[in-house]
Amino acid sequence: MIDLLPQVIVTGLAVGGTYALAAVGVSLVFGVLNIVNFGHGAALTAGAFFALVLLKTLGLNIVTAFALATGGAYLVGWLIERVTVRPLRDAPLLMPLITTLGFGIFLENVVQLVFGPETQPFKTPVSHEPYSFGGTTVTVWELITMAVTVVSIGLLHLFLNRTHFGTAVRAVSEDRRTDALMGLNVDRLILVTFCVSSALGGIAGILSAALYNAVNPTMGSAAMLKAFAASVLGGMEVMSGAIVGGLLLGIAESMGSVYISSAWRDAIALLALVVVLLFWPTGLMGHRRLEKMERASLNVLPLPPVPSLEFRRPALWLVIGVLLLLPLAVTDTYARRIMTVMLVYGTLALSLNIVAGFAGIISLAHAAFYGFGAYASALLSTQAGWPFPACFAAAIVLTGLFGMAFAAPVMRLRGHYVAMGTLGLGGTISVVMLNWVDFTRGPMGIRSIPQPSLFGVEVDGVGYYYFILAILAVSTVLVVHMVDSAFGRAMRAMRDDELGASSVGVDARVLKMVSFGVAAAIAGACGSFWAHFVTFISPDSFNIMESIAILAMVVLGGLGSIPGAILGGALLAGLPELLRFASDYRQAVYGLTMLLVVLFRPQGLLGFSAARQAPGASR
Amino acid sequence: MHEGEIVSLIGPNGAGKTTAFNVITGIYPPSAGDIRFAGRSVVGLAPHRVCASGIGRTFQNLRIFPNLSVRDNVLVGFTLGNRASLLSALVRLPSQRREEQRLQAEAGALLRLLGLAEIEDQLARYLAYGDQRRVEIARALAAQPRMMMLDEPAAGMNPAEVDDLNALIRRMRDELGKTILLVEHHMNVVMDISDRVIVMDQGRKIAEGTPQEVKRDPRVIQAYLGSEAAA
Known part of the structure; x- marks a missing residue:
């Protein structure tokens, strides 16, 4: 069994790379806005389907198709921010959770209506023929996935560290109460954060479509769960944590399906999520300590008064009567x-x-x-x-x-x-x-x-x-x-x-x-x-x-x-x-x-x- | 601290006054040492247990319940005194109704004592700052503490309100028999009502005494005004 280990790690790293990309997107938005974007899965699905259309229907070459599909996912991020997040800038934090979720479900089902619910093959000119290196096989797509992951994360790193804009993003996510935003357009900062996050999600979607040679409309929500798990594993606001979390998760899944049973594969992400939160309530690498003085509730709208069960009130009898009759x-x-x-x-x-x-x-x-x-x-x-x-x-x-x-x-x-x-x-x-x-x-x-x-x-x-x-x-x-x-x-x-x-x-x-x-x-x-x-x-x-x-x-x-x-x-x-x-x-x-x-x-x-x-x- | 005393904890910003409060009330663990109250150690107790042992408090940055009415804010303070069980509440036994009536009556008395009766139906979030402070004090009193810890109760109050506050603190001691520990920057309040003043700087106690003694203490003057003024 042990001689399978290199194989398990190679497979795990490729899958983990897609998780890491998706998870970095989740962490980026969480860090900047303190919002969990439940529409992230829609960006993944969108990226994969854009690529499908561009490749298959329009017959573009693979590099152009993938680049344009990533751009499409970027625009989905724009849409998510404008429609579901910006109108709620001052609302309780639960609200964007629901709106992004609603938007994600909506978009996913639009995709389903257009393309049908079935899983479709994702044919690319690149062969799925595996290469063997001393007993360990690796496909071209696995290599491409790892390479694209490294390049994307490298570019993100440059963006965050070398540009004025990126510095502002980091400043906000490290200290949300920062005053370093003076003179910066916060609206634009948030918008671009969403776009970049969705583009990363889109790349993850395209890569996993190619890796498994399959696309279907619900692939995004499944992958989103993995991305959440990876992001939480690392400590939600920590971007390096999301990368480590994603790779760990990929390897853990690949080990699980070899050494335990492939049926429990999907359970591993969920179990990892639960176990990490049990022992490290803010993730493995989370530096934002659990601040006991912090007001942590997400919904702070006033509650309606509790209705009294006053049986002398006709309205109550009316409701009861209607329901009975x-x-x-x-x-x-x-x-x-x-x-x-x-x-x-x-x-x-x-x-x-x-x-x-x-x-x-x-x-x-x-x-x-x-x-x-x-x-x-x-x-x-x-x-x-x-x-x-x-x-x-x-x-x-x-x-x-x-x-x-x-x-x-x-x-x-x-x-x-x-x-x-x-x-x-x-x-x-x-x-x-x-x-x-x-x-x-x-x-x-x-x-x-x-x-x-x-x-x-x-x-x-x-x-x-x-x-x-x-x-x-x-x-x-x-x-x-x-x-x-x-x-x-x-x-x-x-x-x-x-x-x-x-x-x-x-x-x-x-x-x-x-x-x-x-x-x-x-x-x-x-x-x-x-x-x-x-x-x-x-x-x-x-x-x-x-x-x-x-x-x-x-x-x-x-x-x-x-x-x-x-x-x-x-x-x-x-x-x-x-x-x-x-x-x-x-x-x-x-x-x-x-x-x-x-x-x-x-x-x-x-x-x-x-x-x-x-x-x-x-x- | 002695029973029935009013003690003020003062010191420059960052001296550790609020931290001392948070350590006593179980929010942060102490790095060393013991905290004893009424003959028992309260170290390691969760905040709600510290409250049960007889220590009530207010917060520097107000922690009232913004979406509850003023009356409900105070009623939550009676949680420890509530003798009705959840089961009796679920089926609404007569005993639970009587208990609820008793709590409502006691809350009404507290609201009148603090002059909040007229605004008792308003949501706490819409109140003026001074009123919110009094709601928090009323809520803490409802838990029947033996000692009340007030963290900068006069912050943001106008002079008339400060006078009312002084009177209120005295009444809490004289009429309700509470021991009072106060963190305050308003020297008028401190000098006016304290029996004893403890001065902190950079996490440690540097002086202690009556307001007059402390005022003259060179270490205190140095901590507040810097070394040149003391020399």
């Missing part, structure tokens, strides 16, 4: 199923709102809890033969406990590392579902999950609707009680200023655990319901995209708004069905909705509109 008006089985699905997502968004809205923890892992509940219930039912009520109760309790355990590593993290850490943890869980075949049956999923029955009565048809409505109602009451109590106040205080809260005796660790625990328990109930409702579950339903979608629902409805989150969940879940004539556009509409809502109504549909910005409000 709706199945009388809608008799179509298919429409009733859609209504049921909408309520599932309303409940999920409601539960994530506890964590994201009230406690201020941007969690990109909520689908993991949902999936945990679904798998727990499905396995107990199909493997252990438990009756539905027992499975349901067990799913709630187990997922709640799992949520509390989940909170432990997350609460050491600050700022953007929270989003990154939850992304890694949530992704790890879905990879486990996918690859622990003996236990979860892997990608085949679990079939023939029994329909739920309560007290000997089988739940079916309209029964599902009323069952999930009951879950939603109970959850809503619990959430309202929770946030409208001393605990809720302490949570909101922690969201505003964790150190300030701890100075009056608030134990943030307990609060975070409780928030995650309650949110996960509700998600677990949804998962259990879902498993027995559709009678078939597979890891696809609980992946990172699903987590992102649930967060988008909360943001759409209004962070910290209880009716808002429910509405946001129901609307975003129902929207694709309402637009069924345009089902191909489902994901693109998702992305566009996220982008537009945050741009034009940052507080969400039912969020609280701050009449004016407080003087000196900090970001």
